[in-house]
Amino acid sequence: MTRKQFLRMVLFLSVTFCMIFVLFSIFKSNQNTNNTRRWNAFYAEENNSVDAILVGASMVDRNWVSPLAWNNSGITIFPISSAGFPIAAATSAIDEVLKTQSPDLVMIEVHGVRSYSPYARQSDLRNFVDSIHYTSLNRLKAIKKVAAYNEAYEQEFGEVVINNSSPSAAKIDLSDWSYYIPFINYHSRWETGLQKEDFTKAPNKFKGASDMRSRRTATEVQSYPPLTDQSDLSPFFQDVIQEIIDYGEEKNLNMLFIALPTVLSEEEYKEVNGALEVAQNAGLPTLNMNTAECYTDMNLNFDEDFMDSVHLNSKGAVKTTAYITEYIKDNYDIEDKRNNPQYKSWDTAWEDYQVFFEAGWDMSLEDYMSQQ
Amino acid sequence: MAFVSIQFLLFLLAVCVIYFILPGKVRWTWLLISSYAFYLINDIRAVIFLILTTVIVFIAGLALGRLNATQEAYLLENKGTLSRAEKKTFKEQNTRKKRRVVLLTILASLGILIFLKYFNFFAENINVVLSGFSVKAKIPALNLLLPLGISFYTLQAIGYVIDIYRGKYSPDKNLAKFALFLSFFPQIVQGPIARYDQLAKQLYVPHKFEYERVTMGIQLILWGFMKKLMIADRIAPFVDEIFNNYTGYGGFITLLAAFGYGIQVYADFSGGMDIARGAAQILGIDLAINFERPYFARSISEFWRRWHITLGSWMKDYVFYPLALSKPFNKLGKNMRKLFGNYVGKVFPTFLSMFIVFLLVGVWHGSSWKYVAYGIWNGVFIAGSILLEPVYVKIAEKLKINTQCFSWAFFQCLRTIFLCSIGRFFSRAGSLIAALKMIKSTFTVFNPYALTSSSIFELGINQKNMIVLIGMCMILLIVGTMQERGIHIRETLAKQNLYFRWLIYLGALAALLVFGVYGNGVESTVFIYQQF
Numbered sequence: 001m002t003r004k005q006f007l008r009m010v011l012f013l014s015v016t017f018c019m020i021f022v023l024f025s026i027f028k029s030n031q032n033t034n035n036t037r038r039w040n041a042f043y044a045e046e047n048n049s050v051d052a053i054l055v056g057a058s059m060v061d062r063n064w065v066s067p068l069a070w071n072n073s074g075i076t077i078f079p080i081s082s083a084g085f086p087i088a089a090a091t092s093a094i095d096e097v098l099k100t101q102s103p104d105l106v107m108i109e110v111h112g113v114r115s116y117s118p119y120a121r122q123s124d125l126r127n128f129v130d131s132i133h134y135t136s137l138n139r140l141k142a143i144k145k146v147a148a149y150n151e152a153y154e155q156e157f158g159e160v161v162i163n164n165s166s167p168s169a170a171k172i173d174l175s176d177w178s179y180y181i182p183f184i185n186y187h188s189r190w191e192t193g194l195q196k197e198d199f200t201k202a203p204n205k206f207k208g209a210s211d212m213r214s215r216r217t218a219t220e221v222q223s224y225p226p227l228t229d230q231s232d233l234s235p236f237f238q239d240v241i242q243e244i245i246d247y248g249e250e251k252n253l254n255m256l257f258i259a260l261p262t263v264l265s266e267e268e269y270k271e272v273n274g275a276l277e278v279a280q281n282a283g284l285p286t287l288n289m290n291t292a293e294c295y296t297d298m299n300l301n302f303d304e305d306f307m308d309s310v311h312l313n314s315k316g317a318v319k320t321t322a323y324i325t326e327y328i329k330d331n332y333d334i335e336d337k338r339n340n341p342q343y344k345s346w347d348t349a350w351e352d353y354q355v356f357f358e359a360g361w362d363m364s365l366e367d368y369m370s371q372q
Numbered sequence: 373m374a375f376v377s378i379q380f381l382l383f384l385l386a387v388c389v390i391y392f393i394l395p396g397k398v399r400w401t402w403l404l405i406s407s408y409a410f411y412l413i414n415d416i417r418a419v420i421f422l423i424l425t426t427v428i429v430f431i432a433g434l435a436l437g438r439l440n441a442t443q444e445a446y447l448l449e450n451k452g453t454l455s456r457a458e459k460k461t462f463k464e465q466n467t468r469k470k471r472r473v474v475l476l477t478i479l480a481s482l483g484i485l486i487f488l489k490y491f492n493f494f495a496e497n498i499n500v501v502l503s504g505f506s507v508k509a510k511i512p513a514l515n516l517l518l519p520l521g522i523s524f525y526t527l528q529a530i531g532y533v534i535d536i537y538r539g540k541y542s543p544d545k546n547l548a549k550f551a552l553f554l555s556f557f558p559q560i561v562q563g564p565i566a567r568y569d570q571l572a573k574q575l576y577v578p579h580k581f582e583y584e585r586v587t588m589g590i591q592l593i594l595w596g597f598m599k600k601l602m603i604a605d606r607i608a609p610f611v612d613e614i615f616n617n618y619t620g621y622g623g624f625i626t627l628l629a630a631f632g633y634g635i636q637v638y639a640d641f642s643g644g645m646d647i648a649r650g651a652a653q654i655l656g657i658d659l660a661i662n663f664e665r666p667y668f669a670r671s672i673s674e675f676w677r678r679w680h681i682t683l684g685s686w687m688k689d690y691v692f693y694p695l696a697l698s699k700p701f702n703k704l705g706k707n708m709r710k711l712f713g714n715y716v717g718k719v720f721p722t723f724l725s726m727f728i729v730f731l732l733v734g735v736w737h738g739s740s741w742k743y744v745a746y747g748i749w750n751g752v753f754i755a756g757s758i759l760l761e762p763v764y765v766k767i768a769e770k771l772k773i774n775t776q777c778f779s780w781a782f783f784q785c786l787r788t789i790f791l792c793s794i795g796r797f798f799s800r801a802g803s804l805i806a807a808l809k810m811i812k813s814t815f816t817v818f819n820p821y822a823l824t825s826s827s828i829f830e831l832g833i834n835q836k837n838m839i840v841l842i843g844m845c846m847i848l849l850i851v852g853t854m855q856e857r858g859i860h861i862r863e864t865l866a867k868q869n870l871y872f873r874w875l876i877y878l879g880a881l882a883a884l885l886v887f888g889v890y891g892n893g894v895e896s897t898v899f900i901y902q903q904f
Contacts, residue, residue, distance in 0.1 A: 005583040012874060019878055023885055177378055184891045191836050 024183045027190075029130035031197040034061065034210060035082040039131040041203035042078055042097070046342070050101045051334050052077040054258070055093055056109025057085040062311040063260045065321040066207035067350035068365075072325045074336030076346060077105075079208040082131055084124030087112025087240055088149035091247045092142035096132050098251065104334050107256045108244055110275040113237040119153055119160045120146045123168035130182050143179050147172050149240070156236045207349045209317070211356065216307040217315075221263055226292045232267075233274025241278040248284075254332075255279075261289045261300055261320055263309050287327060289320065298323045299372050314357055318365065319372060373413045375561055375647055375899060376600050376890075383410065387557075388586075388654050396578030403552055403575060403655070410557035411520065418519030421488070422555060425481045429529040430550045432477035433543035436536040439470050474537045478530055485526045488516050493739035521560040523736060527686055529554055532568045534690055541569050549576055556657075558648040562641065562901040564662040564682040571659070579656025588862050589653035594880055596646030600899075601888035602844045603639035607632050608889075609832030615800050618810050622817030625831075626810050630793040633800045635845065637900050638666065641680070644899045665852040670784035672753040672791055676730075683736070687729045696725040719758050727755040737799060742807050746798035753791060840887050 001009075029036055038061060042050075052075065054060050060081035069077045080093050087110075094106060112118065125146050129139045150172055154160055162169055178185035189198075196202075204211055233241075241257075248255040257279035259272045269290065276286040288294070298319045305316030312320060328334065337343050357365040373379045387406045394402050411419055443466045447459060454462070495511040502509065532553075536543050544550040553572050554560075614621050614629035621629070642663040652659045660682050669675035676684050695701055701721040709717020734747015757764070768775055794811060801807035822828065829835045851861055865873055 001581060001583045008870075009583070012877075015874065016878065016881065019882060020885070023882060027886070178891055183885070187886050187888070187891060190886055191834070 023187075024134065024181075026194065026198050027183050027186045028134065028198070029126065029182065029186055030189070031195070031202050033131075034058075034204070034212065035127045035131040037197075037202050037204040037211075038079065038081070038208045040201045041205075041208050042080070043100075043133070044201070044203050045076075045078070045101070047100045048102050049076060049343070050078045050097075050103055051075045051337075052105035052107060052328070053080045053094070053097055053101075053103050054078070054107040054109060055080045055085075055090050056087075056260070057081055057112060058083045059111055059260050059262060059311060060085075060109050061208060061210045062212075062307070062313075063262075063317050063320045064209055064324075065314070065317050065353065066209045067346065067353040068318055068321045069325045069328075070207070070338075070343075070346040071350045072322060073329050073334075074338035074340075074343075075325070075328060075334050076207070076337070076343065077107075077325075077328075081109075081208075082127040084121070085112065085128055086120035086124050086146045086149065087118075087244075088120065088146045089125070089128055089142040090244050092138045092145060093128065094247070094251070094253070095141070096136060096138045099136075104254060105256060105328065105332055106248065106253045107258050110241070110257055110259050110272055110279075111262065113233060113240060113271055113275045118237070120150055120172060121162065121168070122170045122172055125172055125179070126168070126182075126185070129179065130185075134182050140180065143172075143174070147174050153236070156234075205349060205352045206356070207346065209353070210314075213360065216313050216360075217304060221302050221306045221309055224263070224265060224269070226290055226295065227266060227269035228273065228288065228291050230270050231273035231277045232270035233278070237271070237275065238278050241275050242282070245279060245282045245284060256285050256287060258287045258324070259290050261295065261298065261312065261316070263302075263306070264290055285331070287324070289323065294323070314360060315368065318357070318369065322369065322372075373410070375644060376597060383413075384651050384654075391655060392581045399578040400549065400552060400576045403556065404548055407552060407555040407557040407560065411555060411560060414561075415517075415520040418517055418522075421484055421519045421522060422525065423551075425484060425526060425529055426551045426554050427547070428480050429477060429533055429554075430544070430547050432473055432533050433536050433550070434545070435473050436470055436533065437543035439466055439473070440536070440539055440542075442466070470537050474533055477533045481526050481529050485522050488518055488522065490739040491516060521562070524563045524565055525554045525560060527565050527683075531565070531686055531690055535568060544568070544572065552576075556652075558651040559659055561648070562644050562899055563680075564645060564648070564660045565686050566660060566682070571657070574657045582656070584866070585656065586654050588866075589650045589655075591862050591865075591877070592646050592650030592653060594650075594877075594884065596643040596648075596650060597888070598844070598880060598884050599639040599643030599646065599848070601884060601890055603841060603848065604636045604643060604900075605640075605889035606837055606841050606844075607636045607639075607833065611636055611800070611832075613832040615802065615806075615810075618801070618806055618813070622813030623819035623822065625819065625822050625828075626797075626814045626817075627793065628823065630796045630800070630810075630814070631789070633796045634667075634789070634793050637796070637799075638663070638679075639848070640900045644901065665856055667789055667792075668785060668852065668856055669788050670781060671757060671788055672750060673757055675788055675792060676733075676750065676754065683733065687733060691732060692725050692729050695728060696721045701725065715762060716759070723755045723759050726758060727751040730754060734798075741804040742798045742801060745804050745807065746795060749795045749798055844887075 031037070031040070054064055054077060056079075058081060061079045064077075064079045066077055066079065069075060078097075080097060085093075090108060090112075097103065125143065129142050132139060150160075160171070162171060172179075245255070247253075257276055259276060264272060272290060273288070276288055279286050289298070294300075300316065300319060305312055305319065307313035307316075354365045357368070361368065373383065383406075387402070391399055391402055391406075408419070411422060443463065446462065447454070492513045495513055499510045535541060544553070549572070552575050553566070553568060556566075556571070556575060559566060611629055611633045614626060615633070618626065645662045649659045649661070662681050664678040664681065666675050666679035669678050701724065704724070705717050705721040707717075708720040712720075728751075730751030731744065731747040733750065734743045734745070737743045737746065767773075774780060794814075797807040797810050797814075798804070801810055829838065833841065854861060854864075865876060868876075
């Protein structure tokens with residue numbers, strides 16, 4: 001091979017890799033989903049500007065209103081969540097956060113240990129790993145961890161049989177290259193039509209809080225009497241919680257284990273209590289919002305505040321956020337940054353959220369909160 | 373490890389890099405190791421059959437070589453002393469011994485293939501006959517694995533033995549080198565069926581890294597991937613839908629499915645060939661061309677001279693000529709002359725040999741009556757065209773058809789495509805009965821409107837994919853037309869300006885990456901001919 005040929009080859013390969021990089025950047029997971037816009041919004045935050053994070057599954061972003069917390073306390077709290085977020089991926093998600101942020105408080109939402117679908121399916125994993133930067137090593141870590149978790153889960157509880165034939169519901173198969181190269185999974189998005197957001201980053205306007213339809217009320221949400229004096233969590237899941245605790249110690253994180261309000265069966269109450277108990281035994285603070293006392297303090301209304309049998313609507317989210325924000329103000333010393341011009345975007349998010357809330361309920365957020 | 377996979381590309385990259393780094397003397401050894409590694413990764417249980425065939429044929433080759441050498445030495449030594457009759461007797465004795473070796477070798481190697489591929493077919497049919505005679509005893513079906521590439525390397529091995537028998541070349545004295553000839557990884561999956569004298573010397577000689585040759589090989593691999601992933605796998609769901617649910621369809625839809633299968637199998641098989649040839653070309657080895665634009669053929673005979681060329685060529689050299697030139701067939705020809713005249717007598721051996729060849733070609737494809745029918749379908753047209761050639765000429769003269777114009781050639785192409793499409797019913801349908809029912813429904817249901825209805829986009833291929841498919845088929849047609857006119861695409865492209873070339877290469881790669889059918893939710897499809 002002559003020198004000219006070698007240089008030409010190098011140049012051609014460089015151009016090829018650039019082209020592939022551009023294609024990979026365009027053909028990603030749908031950039032207009034809740035999950036991706038939330039992470040896009042997180043990445044858009046200034047370094048070291050996020051005071052706290054709340055890590056968990058869809059319950060987190062549905063039940064949390066970041067702009068309200070900001071308005072009430074001047075504390076920036078970002079939800080780190082995706083639909084079906086596997087609890088085994090929590091440490092990878094926090095690692096991703098720690099690349100650009102140094103949060104004073106890391107809140108872990110514990111509902112991932114419930115016996116209700118604790119096994120991570122493809123979509124649960126992809127909703128997370130395909131929403132963060134595809135060059136991040138934390139993607140690979142999360143994939144390995146969740147696959148190992150699934151394997152351990154099946155060894156503990158027996159083989160999981162998935163009756164849903166949809167590819168998204170399938171088991172995680174590490175030999176599937178599309179986990180490592182998401183483009184393999186998303187290259188066919190030309191069929192469904194690419195959107196403007198695939199070429200430009202589409203962040204979430206509300207600092208990660210859900211911007212799905214505000215008005216949505218589920219009827220006949222069955223609530224069970226809260227159970228606070230019983231706990232029953234399998235050793236398997238106790239170890240899962242303990243791993244997160246150990247990780248927090250290793251990284252010197254200030255952790256709070258939290259159970260957001262939702263509908264739970266008797267068995268699930270015990271599991272959630274058990275998870276919080278593990279944290280308490282490790283000397284860590286916990287906040288269980290599934291108690292009769294909490295429901296009363298929040299004025300949680302099971303007929304009005306739920307959008308389905310698990311998630312709160314924006315009314316319920318406002319109540320939850322207000323409650324947690326007060327708790328943080330009372331128990332943690334985090335600087336109030338209201339009137340700091342560097343946090344103007346949070347003010348904007350608050351204004352936008354008020355418009356969003358009002359459009360849904362025909363009532364201003366201020367009026368609604370004054371009624372509570 | 374599928375041919376069309378990232379794993380194969382990484383494997384190929386590793387093989388090529390190490391090949392060019394190693395000293396020249398050991399490069400062929402590296403190819404042998406790589407080929408067996410490839411085989412073991414794909415089919416670890418079946419490697420024993422490959423080794424068995426290799427050893428049997430290698431020993432047979434040596435034995436035949438020794439007999440050839442003995443004959444040659446004996447005749448040379450006794451050149452002046454032996455009479456003509458004595459020489460003839462000696463040669464006949466030697467030939468009988470050689471024939472025994474060849475027959476035993478063919479029985480052994482073909483026996484393995486026949487047993488593994490056809491045992492259950494024979495068992496099933498014998499059981500049907502037995503039950504017809506109210507015999508309760510049944511031959512049980514066995515759970516036999518079909519080793520990767522057995523239909524290909526067995527023919528390759530038999531060809532080697534027969535060539536040595538004919539004295540075409542001397543046998544390979546190195547078992548390892550011979551093993552490489554049979555197992556060379558780019559071609560073991562689905563051919564092309566190589567000849568020892570064409571391939572072996574290329575395998576054993578070290579090749580230098582040549583920039584142009586390597587880039588040509590990569591371009592051919594890219595083209596193969598495009599055919600496989602953008603055409604074959606795109607049209608597959610439509611073909612599967614119709615053939616797997618044939619009772620719900622008929623008329624133009626089933627005909628379209630047969631035509632579609634023709635496109636699928638061509639893109640699939642020739643795409644695989646391009647990948648194999650491209651991989652070999654990078655390593656400095658030229659594998660035989662297996663396709664020459666078969667859908668430009670003007671007759672079924674010509675189609676089979678352009679389709680799976682190495683199989684046709686193998687059949688011609690090792691089945692057709694031995695049969696057609698054999699004494700029994702000659703005698704048959706003479707008898708036919710007495711009954712039907714000179715022309716029939718002259719062509720009858722050819723006619724019958726050709727028919728047998730295509731019957732074998734059909735059977736080679738698989739163990740089912742539908743493949744027998746497939747062979748008969750092609751055999752009838754090809755053999756029939758030999759017999760009826762004077763009749764066709766007379767008809768054309770009577771009807772004053774100009775057979776030298778474009779419209780006639782175009783008609784012949786369309787006719788050939790149509791006849792091939794009907795033949796595809798046999799090779800693709802689930803059974804012979806299904807094929808016959810589909811053919812019947814094709815001609816008894818009249819529904820041209822079905823082709824224009826939007827519901828056609830609910831049969832496995834939506835509108836957008838149809839556009840991509842048609843676009844890619846147009847590109848295939850343009851490329852084929854250029855090649856038909858003697859234009860060598862890659863060489864022509866190499867002469868263009870740099871930026872134009874790069875635009876084409878990068879555009880092709882981008883099209884493959886975006887429009888290729890692969891990924892989550894897509895069942896990985898093996899090559900169609902890999903199953904044969």
